[in-house]
Amino acid sequence: MECISRDELHKIQGERLAATVKREYENVPVYRERMDAAGVKPEDIRSVEDLQYLPFMEKTDLRDYYPFGLLASPQEEIVRIHGSSGTTGKPIVSGYTRNDVDVWSEMMARTLTAAGATRGDIVQVTYGLGLFTGGFGAYQGADRIGAMVIPMSSGNTQRQIMMMKDLGATMLCCTPSYASYLGETIREMGIDPKKDLKLKAGCFGAEPWTEEMRQRIEQLLEIDACDIYGLTEIAGPGVAFECLEKNGMHINEDHVIAEIIDPTTGKQLPYGMHGELVFTTITKTGMPMMRYRTHDICTLTADKCACGRTLARMGRIVGRTDDMLVIRGVNVFPSQIESVLVGADGVAPHYMLIVDRVNSSDTLEVQVEMTEEMFGDTVAHIENVRKYITAQIKSVVGIASKVKLVAPKSIPRSEGKAKRVIDNRKL
């Protein structure tokens, strides 16, 4: 299934989509109302191309119809509940039928297999086992493969390391920040991962991370670190997974359809463009999701991967729609600029974007702090550094900017979420 031709895949997706939409329309009042309002009948939806006519779902819908308002199966068919605690108000919960648990296990089994797991592997799961999907997802996936699972759940780092060593764990499932912490602690304890441990790979997700962090984890633990993506609303971890090529996450497209849309207009965008990631489930029966807006920003590609899988891949999440700026009609995400700065040698990751409107045209100034590595005693040297950063930003973001080099530590630091944008446009 993972190496199926794109045409065949689209055919299967179309059939499954039609069946799912019919189920949603017939069993969930909210879907029926919204489709009626949009003037779409279930019979109108026959192929993947028809997806664009369907209404969107939002996280707020899961709160509004909490807990069981979106179930498309009778409650007695629900065998499991998972959820996530929101930062405000009520949590969101999702109900799983036996089929849904099965589908999810399959997605996670593929995830682990893509990272190199086989029957003989020993998988240490340090995601929390509970309402949160991380722990159960990893457990079920490893169980499906027939690997040995150590369901450690989170916390107690010393104990985690002891079990990892004594049982000879070969795979690790946790958040990237915890993997990095584990690695640091292991090194501090004088444990040599090459000699004393058997770890070979890990699947890390549930929070955004960077390429730099991957390299750090791989060095600390001497493993392959693969990224995974998932969300409770769709299934849990394993919606998309990285293979050992580490070049984007393969989406389990026989179970979900991914779209990239313009967050402002809601219109579909072609593959390769940055936009909001939207998922539609096509095999779930308990709480299927129609065009669920993740508010995560990334790109999609359907180019064949070197691993042989034909499943489309999603790029790293570069930001959230709330952070998006529209400059001269182009969607710009501060994190794209951050990635340019982090990737350039000797450039500090502190920056400030100043957006303004001069003579009815938008301007973007990128303030970057001068560092010792960037500095030289000639104007030409510094101008070259400035031009290099400007060109890199242009190639990644797609619009021209004015890079201004400012004094070190002149850009305010903040404890929590740093303020990175000053928008002076009077709109």
Place this chain on the structure above:
Amino acid sequence: MFIRQISVFLENTPGALREMCELLGNGGVDLLALSVADTQNFGIIRIITSNEQIDKGLLLLRDHGYIAKVNHVICAGVPDRPLGLCELLALIEKANLSVEYMYSFMRASHEGEAALIMRLSNGEKAEKLFQMHDVRMFSQEEVDAL
């Protein structure tokens, strides 16, 4: 043979140069030569000081958050006669070299005063200001006599 020079990054903000000079002055660093390379966005300050004060100056600047580096530059003697500099430049040109920057020492052997050459945004206004504040301005004759 090379001499050591400190170069400093300055943002183009009012008072930035004065603040830096104040810091060095209060720290007892005596400036023998200084040049300001100025672009629309930033400035590079280049400083020559006595060899024993270089490290002190560098530390002082870095401690106060400046980006500063030590570079090695050539200090050439130019014959004090017409075309003296031109002959040197011709030599440089023939060797396919180019001048990236050039500036001169502040100290002139004239009653212990430093001679600083400057171009200000409004020359006439500056002249009146200096006259009002008894700032000594070298006349053409006086410069010639140095």
